[in-house]
Amino acid sequence: MERAKESTNPIEEMGVLWITAGLGCDGDTIAMTAATQPSIEDVVCGGIPWIPKITFHNPFLALENGDDFLKPFHRAAKGELAPFILVIEGSVPDESNKPEGYWASLGTDNGTGQPILTCDWIDRLAPRAWAVVAAGTCATYGGIHAMQGNPTGAMGLADYLGWEWKSQAGIPIVCVPGCPVQPDNMMETLLYLFYMAAGRAPMISLDQQLRPTWLFGQTVHEGCDRGGYYEQADFAEEYGSPLCIVKLGCWGPVVQCNVGKRGWMGGIGGCPNVGGICIGCTMPGFPDKFMPFMNQPPGSLLSASAVQTYGKAIHALRTFTQASLNKEPKWRCREHPKGDTVNAHAPGATDPRQ
Numbered sequence: 001m002e003r004a005k006e007s008t009n010p011i012e013e014m015g016v017l018w019i020t021a022g023l024g025c026d027g028d029t030i031a032m033t034a035a036t037q038p039s040i041e042d043v044v045c046g047g048i049p050w051i052p053k054i055t056f057h058n059p060f061l062a063l064e065n066g067d068d069f070l071k072p073f074h075r076a077a078k079g080e081l082a083p084f085i086l087v088i089e090g091s092v093p094d095e096s097n098k099p100e101g102y103w104a105s106l107g108t109d110n111g112t113g114q115p116i117l118t119c120d121w122i123d124r125l126a127p128r129a130w131a132v133v134a135a136g137t138c139a140t141y142g143g144i145h146a147m148q149g150n151p152t153g154a155m156g157l158a159d160y161l162g163w164e165w166k167s168q169a170g171i172p173i174v175c176v177p178g179c180p181v182q183p184d185n186m187m188e189t190l191l192y193l194f195y196m197a198a199g200r201a202p203m204i205s206l207d208q209q210l211r212p213t214w215l216f217g218q219t220v221h222e223g224c225d226r227g228g229y230y231e232q233a234d235f236a237e238e239y240g241s242p243l244c245i246v247k248l249g250c251w252g253p254v255v256q257c258n259v260g261k262r263g264w265m266g267g268i269g270g271c272p273n274v275g276g277i278c279i280g281c282t283m284p285g286f287p288d289k290f291m292p293f294m295n296q297p298p299g300s301l302l303s304a305s306a307v308q309t310y311g312k313a314i315h316a317l318r319t320f321t322q323a324s325l326n327k328e329p330k331w332r333c334r335e336h337p338k339g340d341t342v343n344a345h346a347p348g349a350t351d352p353r354q
């Protein structure tokens with residue numbers, strides 16, 4: 001069983017340095033505040049047993065501002081704050097694709113008075129990080145900003161650092177995609193890394209796209225509330241219907257995401273469960289390969305048509321069986337005072353249950 005290099009010396013205290021200064025909307029940080037499995041409060045207040053003492057440094061959650069907020073980042077860059085997990089939110093721009101100016105930065109260099117580029121922070125901190133996590137689809141694979149033709153040259157963290165990159169603890173980049181990230185997926189992944197740091201968990205299991213396998217191993221379709229309608233070829237023609245929405249543009253059958261099962265907040269919601277088509281936001285090909293949204297996915301034209309052949313027949317048979325099952329067996333009748341049974345099925349008899 002593979003383990004992180006430091007796992008023989010359990011880590012007792014750990015920082016989380018969370019940079020939201022990639023190209024993004026900060027939605028992953030906002031989503032994370034809704035997590036309950038575990039919540040941020042559980043983690044930072046010591047409510048989770050057997051993990052290191054955790055200190056979060058995230059600009060939306062911090063009490064400090066400006067240079068005070070940046071102090072731990074500077075200390076970590078100098079090797080004075082360790083160990084830490086570096087979390088990157090937002091895609092990484094290509095700062096070399098223009099003669100002047102910059103795309104993304106965090107803070108100002110007090111010596112030069114110039115902005116410190118987000119890329120520079122990654123270059124300084126990633127080599128010293130115990131683990132590096134990409135939060136949300138922008139940081140993992142580029143997302144909206146990396147659409148074809150964008151001027152920023154935006155890319156995901158693995159494209160920037162390299163897909164084979166590993167931290168000083170031997171941990172590959174951990175990608176938790178989603179636009180935004182599903183709150184509990186993010187916090188559960190961090191929790192797993194905390195257990196690893198404490199020497200209580202083996203090396204995190206990641207797929208080829210560096211996603212945690214236990215979170216992204218199944219399709220939306222396999223956990224969707226509407227899966228039964230798909231199987232019976234009950235397809236919605238307009239929004240507001242409880243039926244399967246594949247004809248309205250749902251990509252769930254081929255998208256790896258667990259919100260169909262997990263829900264969104266506290267087990268409630270999850271895109272198709274509540275009527276929103278899946279647009280594939282956890283996938284490396286998002287968004288270009290899923291556009292135009294709201295059109296029926298080309299592949300489902302074939303599969304949904306094939307389902308029509310047997311789905312309608314199966315549904316008709318089930319309706320027939322269901323009608324029978326909705327009636328009690330014939331022998332459940334009240335005994336007649338003379339010992340005879342009230343035969344509700346005798347010619348001319350009236351059975352009030354029918």
Ligand code: SF4
Pocket residue numbers: 220221222224225226227228230243244245246250251252253272278
């Ligand atoms: S709504 Fe989407 S994910 Fe759900 S059953 Fe239909 S195609 Fe599958």
Ligand code: SF4
Pocket residue numbers: 178179220255256257258259260270271272277278279280281282283
């Ligand atoms: S169901 Fe689809 S659109 Fe919704 S979070 Fe998952 S991948 Fe994204």
